[in-house]
Amino acid sequence: MKLALFDFDETLIRENSLGVLFKEVTKKRFLFPDVLPLFFRAKTYSQGIKFSIKRRLYKRCLVNVKEEQLTSAGRVAAARLNPLDNVVERLHKLHEQGYTIWIVTATPTPFVKSIVDTWQWPIAKVIGTELNKNGNIYTGEFGAECMREEKVKRIQKVIDDEQLRPSIGAAYGNLPVDIPMMSLAAESYAVTHGRVSAYRC
Numbered sequence: 283m284k285l286a287l288f289d290f291d292e293t294l295i296r297e298n299s300l301g302v303l304f305k306e307v308t309k310k311r312f313l314f315p316d317v318l319p320l321f322f323r324a325k326t327y328s329q330g331i332k333f334s335i336k337r338r339l340y341k342r343c344l345v346n347v348k349e350e351q352l353t354s355a356g357r358v359a360a361a362r363l364n365p366l367d368n369v370v371e372r373l374h375k376l377h378e379q380g381y382t383i384w385i386v387t388a389t390p391t392p393f394v395k396s397i398v399d400t401w402q403w404p405i406a407k408v409i410g411t412e413l414n415k416n417g418n419i420y421t422g423e424f425g426a427e428c429m430r431e432e433k434v435k436r437i438q439k440v441i442d443d444e445q446l447r448p449s450i451g452a453a454y455g456n457l458p459v460d461i462p463m464m465s466l467a468a469e470s471y472a473v474t475h476g477r478v479s480a481y482r483c
Contacts, residue, residue, distance in 0.1 A: 345422030356396025
């Protein structure tokens with residue numbers, strides 16, 4: 283099994299898709315009022331501003347939401363997001379060469395899967411951040427975010443669970459967060475502002 287790995291946000295698409303997800307699910311035009319109180323809390327700075335904002339938005343925007351709403355938001359997002367054609371072309375070429383394509387992303391799995399299904403990309407699996415549920419309703423909480431070293435753990439878990447024996451030929455991501463995932467591949471490529479360059483891990 284020849285395997286190729288791709289990050290999603292800022293690798294296959296130009297932007298970060300989370301903002302589209304949060305706005306579409308909540309129907310809010312602006313998200314800043316939801317995170318403004320964080321800037322007046324010392325804990326925000328000790329945990330990291332970006333992490334604190336993301337946690338806050340998950341809790342505010344994805345609580346009491348069903349998976350169908352994330353799937354619907356993905357279909358809407360597909361019309362708004364901007365694929366990086368040069369990277370997407372590489373994805374399709376790898377698929378034509380017999381590679382199995384996985385997307386490994388910090389964005390929630392159902393949302394990204396809905397986007398790529400709408401675009402009809404040849405993606406065998408989306409590995410993303412898994413949201414906590416109470417029954418079939420999301421709580422707005424999540425465990426480990428699927429990024430950095432967690433991506434490697436999640437990839438290995440799928441390989442072990444499905445008893446696969448892949449040869450990871452290529453990986454595409456953005457720096458520095460995707461270096462752990464990129465280091466798994468025989469050839470790795472960094473995507474920076476839409477430009478692709480070979481990267482030696």
